[in-house]
Amino acid sequence: MKKALTIAGSDCGGGAGIQADLKTFQELEVYGMSVITAVTAQNTLGVQGVFPLGTEAVVRQIDSIAEDMGTDALKTGMLFDSAIIEAIAEKIKEYHWEKTVVDPVMIAKGGETLLQQEAIHALKNKLLPLAFIVTPNIPEAEELSGIKIHHFPDMKEAARIISDSGVRYVMIKGGHHENSPVSRDLLFDGRNFYEYTAKRFVTKNTHGTGCTFSSAITAELAKGADVFDAVATAKDFITAAIEDGIQIGNGHGPTNHWAYRKRSMVK
Numbered sequence: 001m002k003k004a005l006t007i008a009g010s011d012c013g014g015g016a017g018i019q020a021d022l023k024t025f026q027e028l029e030v031y032g033m034s035v036i037t038a039v040t041a042q043n044t045l046g047v048q049g050v051f052p053l054g055t056e057a058v059v060r061q062i063d064s065i066a067e068d069m070g071t072d073a074l075k076t077g078m079l080f081d082s083a084i085i086e087a088i089a090e091k092i093k094e095y096h097w098e099k100t101v102v103d104p105v106m107i108a109k110g111g112e113t114l115l116q117q118e119a120i121h122a123l124k125n126k127l128l129p130l131a132f133i134v135t136p137n138i139p140e141a142e143e144l145s146g147i148k149i150h151h152f153p154d155m156k157e158a159a160r161i162i163s164d165s166g167v168r169y170v171m172i173k174g175g176h177h178e179n180s181p182v183s184r185d186l187l188f189d190g191r192n193f194y195e196y197t198a199k200r201f202v203t204k205n206t207h208g209t210g211c212t213f214s215s216a217i218t219a220e221l222a223k224g225a226d227v228f229d230a231v232a233t234a235k236d237f238i239t240a241a242i243e244d245g246i247q248i249g250n251g252h253g254p255t256n257h258w259a260y261r262k263r264s265m266v267k
């Protein structure tokens, strides 16, 4: 069985972070492993507390996995600060991990900080040069590129700038374009642009969409898919999960990780 690793924060509410990643790995039939960078107290209403674990705890978890089990692909999510990012970058180099998906998680839906401002430099200069693909949403792409994104052509310009960091593929997610009838994502391979478009659903149950999307890409890469097929499957997976979103809690409910497999069983 192929293996996938997530290095991210814990969301006790189960909709985002490590919990969303492991559910996605399971649904896409890869063996899931996790390295926790921070514990959050969180629910559908927002983030009530952030408790980082520190670099030693992160490094020891990575070593435990690498020295025994290894992984076929990995993703990073909430990394909290530059010390954790630098430690992870060293380990990715040491273990020659090539299929690294970086979801540059910065701010939660409710506006709470999940990545310290001082860490953005390390993310760009230490982690992105080692990454296979980076999956920013629009505000994250603005932060990484230094330009404002108002329209689709701006996404292309941002992708070009981010690509200069050395990352192989840049996938900018269009989920934050709320007045559009479609959710239109853009992949850039350093030369050409590829669009992934699906229906956009009007729903407040979108907690964990970014985490789920990047872990679906990771699972498919672990199984040997090329980047284009991995992104296409991840897009189908997240679209189904949003369409069948779950009404749990009083705020932004989670997506439904079971929806994609349920549909393929019905077909």
Ligand SMILES: Nc1ncnc2c1ncn2[C@@H]1O[C@H](COP(=O)(O)OP(=O)(O)OP(=O)(O)O)[C@@H](O)[C@H]1O
Pocket (backbone or CB within 6 Å): 108, 109, 136, 137, 138, 173, 174, 175, 176, 183, 184, 185, 198, 199, 200, 201, 202, 203, 206, 207, 208, 209, 210, 211, 213, 235, 238, 239, 242
């Ligand atoms: N309402 C929606 N309907 C359909 N697809 C959506 C919707 N919102 C987001 N998506 C898709 O979900 C995926 C994740 O994108 P999004 O921009 O939401 O990530 P994110 O901002 O990192 O997540 P979050 O907003 O939860 O932090 C993308 O493929 C995006 O196009």
Ligand SMILES: Cc1ncc(COP(=O)(O)O)c(N)n1
Pocket (backbone or CB within 6 Å): 008, 009, 010, 011, 016, 017, 018, 040, 042, 077, 078, 105, 107, 108, 109, 114, 206, 207, 208, 209, 210, 211, 212
């Ligand atoms: C621990 C943790 N990690 C990431 C997110 C962002 O979630 P999303 O997938 O919605 O961008 C979150 N809210 N909590």
